[in-house]
Amino acid sequence: MTDQPDGPRLNVRGLARQQIIIEAATGLFLERGFDAVSLDEILRATGGSKTNIYKQFGGKEGLFSEIVRRLAADFLSPLVALDLGQVSRQTGLAILGRTLMRQLMQPRHIAFQRMVLAVSDKFPDLMAEWYRVGPQRSQSVIAAFLGDGPNAAQLAVFFHDMIVTDPVNHALMGAAPDWPEIETRIDAAAALLAQAQA
Template sequence: MTVVHDGIRVQDLAEAGEESAESAKRRQILEGARKVFLAQGFDGASMGEIAKVAGVSKGTLYVYFDSKESLFEALTTEEKRGLAEVLFKLDPEDPDVRGVLRTLGLSYLRRMGKPEHISSIRMVMGAAEKFPRLGQAFYEAGPCQGIARLKAYFDRQVEAGRLSIEDTGVAAQHFLDLCVSGMLRRLLFSVGEPPTEAQIQRNVENALRVFFAAYGPGAPQE
């Protein structure tokens, strides 16, 4: 018999509670996996160690993820997808395009320059040689999502006459590449320290200057 209280089925409440518990357990596992992967890399990590750090049994771990590869893919894609959603919240009707791009560029570069983010990129690149699907999933969840969101923003700016762009997808890639120019490659190879705020701001201002020279209103397009 289904019990109804204040118009809500008790069974529905129970099911919602079960789903919440399942979600919390999954997040617990992912957080443990993140710590292990960052500390030991993909090859060095083991499901046993991940279970231990996550505070679950190995049997419980395998209920949620059937392999280290599937766990790694879930972790990296969820983190990158969440990052894209946070960074690329762009108001297409904001007429201050330079201001919007400056804010995006600063947030993007601050995040990209974090040691833990650089470590995650290196880890995915190393794992992708043996498991190409992991690299593809990482790329589709992160870079592709960010570029798609920025492209949609540029499409609206072109319609409004605020930018002059023939291929907005290419322009989105150009802007992000300009922001990390001279910095990301150095960090990937562990050359020097993480960028200072002054260096980040200088990189973004240089990116804006080059971008608007190529794509500003009235810029010639071939």
């Protein structure tokens, strides 16, 4: 992927214009995917010129990369913002699990994941970045809650995968979320990990 260039700093108007471009391109990419959207279509929706997009993002690939980074961070922001205080390990894991799954099962997130997976063979560096700011970031939040134990990181990955993999895979195939089943899965995984760390 093309990295966003280190161009001149944008003024308030330039930042507003950049945000308009990002929002319009996000909608188009989520709806139709990277390959089916051209810069001309984005510019028809936003105005402006290709020169500005190349200057700010390095082109279509750089714009897409910026959108992937922003969306991944946005989806996880409620998880990152949680303050679990002095709750028990099992309760905290259940809260983390429910917060994470509410974000991941949103139709917008499922569209985002489809969009990213569709270009995985074309942009392996972007996939690595998505994994770092997406799944790996959520796993690190769970690991931080579990504490400094020797197995915290590994247990966080187990918990994440136990609650995420099947529901998200089914959603990617078009199935509606089965929230009672998702919550049962979260509670069982939280109880299992709490016992493992007892």
